[in-house]
Amino acid sequence: MCSGSLKALMAACAMGALLGACQREERDQRPSPVASETREQVALTTNSAGPSPPEIRVSGKGAKYEASAYDQSQGKKYYAWFNCNGCHSNGGGGSGPPLMDDRWIYGGSIENIVQTIREGRPNGMPSFRGKIPDEQIWQIAAYVRSMSGNTSSDSAPQRNDSMHPHPSESRTPPSPPVNGGTVAPSPSR
């Protein structure tokens, strides 16, 4: 793209950088403190008592994180800082289930994932309540969504800082969440 003389190249690239700068995403300068937590009313199942599906009332703030390259790249950094990768690897799973596939035990919406991180889950997912600030939980959750291609490809992370485990999140084909991940056996009673 930036072909031609060196001058032209520099000018074009500088222009590109400027334009990029003009279109910077908006971000909150002062994220919410550790103690506060968003409360989204989500369900863990698709059926409910009565003929209609479960009532879900979400604030909609998840959409902002799913569209933001900044939040997802922050989320990618925190994903390693808080040792998520130790149990889930780069999305393929380990002692925890894969996060890059389309199957979800506890729901694949960003609100579900925020809850999973905060509350923990019974078969070995630790609760991070009080350990990760609310804002960062959302950022991590948005990054987790990007692993299965469920954020916009122009906001999903495009490169790895480390060993190349698989094509970047921005190139991962979207796989919409399907309920029914692998649930570990529970002790007989």
Add this chain to the structure above:
Amino acid sequence: MRLARLSALLISVALAGPVFAQSPTVTPPLSAAPKDDGQWTMPAKNFANTRYSELNEINLSNVANLRPEFTFSLGVNRGQESPAVMAGNTLYMVSPYPNTLYALDLTKPGAPMKWRYDPKPEQASQGVACCDVVNRGPTVADGKVFMSTLDGSIIAVDAEKGTMIWRTKIADINMGETVTMAPFVAKGKVFVGNSGGEYGVRGWIQALDANTGKPVWKAFSTGPDKEVLIGPDFKPFYDADKGKDLGISTWPPDAWKHGGGTVWGWVAYDPDLNLLYNGVGNPGPWNSAQRPGDNKWTNSVFARDIDTGQARWAYQATPHDLFDWDGINESILLDITWKGQPRKVLVRPERNGHLYVIDRATGEVLSAEAYAYTNTTTGVDLKTGRLQRVGDKEPSVGKVLRDVCPTAPGAKDWNPSSFSSSTGLLYIPHNNLCMDWESQETNYIAGTPFVGAEVRMKPGPGGHMGEVTAWNILEGKPAWVIKERFPVWSGALSTAGDLVFYGDMEGWFKAVNAKTGEVVWQFKTGSGIIGQPTTYRGPDGRQYVAILSGVGGWSGAIVSGDLDPRDGTAALGFVNAMRDLKNATTAGGMLYVFRLP
């Protein structure tokens, strides 16, 4: 037909020296490996860890007729690493989490369930199990069955009635501790250690009273001498292992507190010397840049007074571990003639790829030959005991180091070898893998992984990932080698019928000619095999061979945990090598017991 074809594919006999000659100069000590009574009461068969049976009803001449006699589903489709242990007229085994202990009645047709015991471990323990939720089996002694649970309880159960006698909690999952090893029972005590080397735990082994479950002694693997149980009796052979509080001074300040050194493998006991031998696991984190120093006493072997736990000697096989080379593999106790002198030795196939022959009274290394392909070390300096590293195979943070062999699971992982008294050979089931490795800075957060490395494993030279090597201990070289498509993650069993049994990860349970490595019988079980084969004489006087089928463990986590093959770093990098396993087998959990018609 099929059998012949397969054998042709898999067998490669490395011709090396006289293969069969009885080796009267290598024998296990009688006190640790008493005469066979037809039972199999502990996973390793005896205190010497030989996994050799004197039964010979099933032998080279008739093994082709071997057929399944009964099966039993353990009800859990995760990695089955437990042996079927036999005592009296009962067969015992422990399932992976939730660690159900089953007792089968061998006096009745089809071996129906006699009782089951459900210890109900904490559900959350599954998250802190690094490499599938495995259990390495029960041990029977003095009318009790001893077992461990993933969440860190040791339990004694009445062998007849199946009722709990005592239960002692010894590990804390909130600190990343679990227990996967089989309790080792000797001299009225139960010996167990913790798992969690990938979770920043501080490793230890402890002794509980077999009658009450009360702690008798506890020895940490890192920290001050007082807590490692190093005192005036401690006389290591090499200078590198001498000095005060090396468990602190060979670490950066306080790093030993989360430095690993877990004890999750095999223990041996020499009644004549009154010494207990235990190996110690890897240091944490894997990122070696975060822990300059030798990191004692990780990747070491200890000889301890069995009554007090006081260390007699220790030897660190892999100082300042770079690649997760736990020292928890089995020590096989043998008496040999070495350079004309009788020597009491222990033989250890280490993860670092060397077969150590160590004087078990003094800790002197007599030899350490490579039994698997390695490009990271060149051997051991026998004067200093020091592992000799290849200079450019050292990781640094943020740089991908390519083609490191052996890998993190080592030339051989937990799956135990077998020493045959009839051939004098050691049968080592192991890996042929290499890897790319990148170290990364990592934070210690209790109860979460403390690893700091991205890994991608791949097949080693030749393209196959597993090997079974028959090793001539005195000559320090293989008699034959079988190549397997996948890592060999099952243990080995050898018998006086000149047979060696093991299973592959596709599900074939095999008997091979102990002298040549030729496959003489095989049976396809329902799932990949990563268990420990055993054999026993049933109440009817007949010989039986037992194996659990059910793929999983670290190598098989891609199937048992249904991991995503697109991420090569999944399961700590094993998925990169094991992508095809999902097309070769599915999860399972079934006991198979074989007999001649």
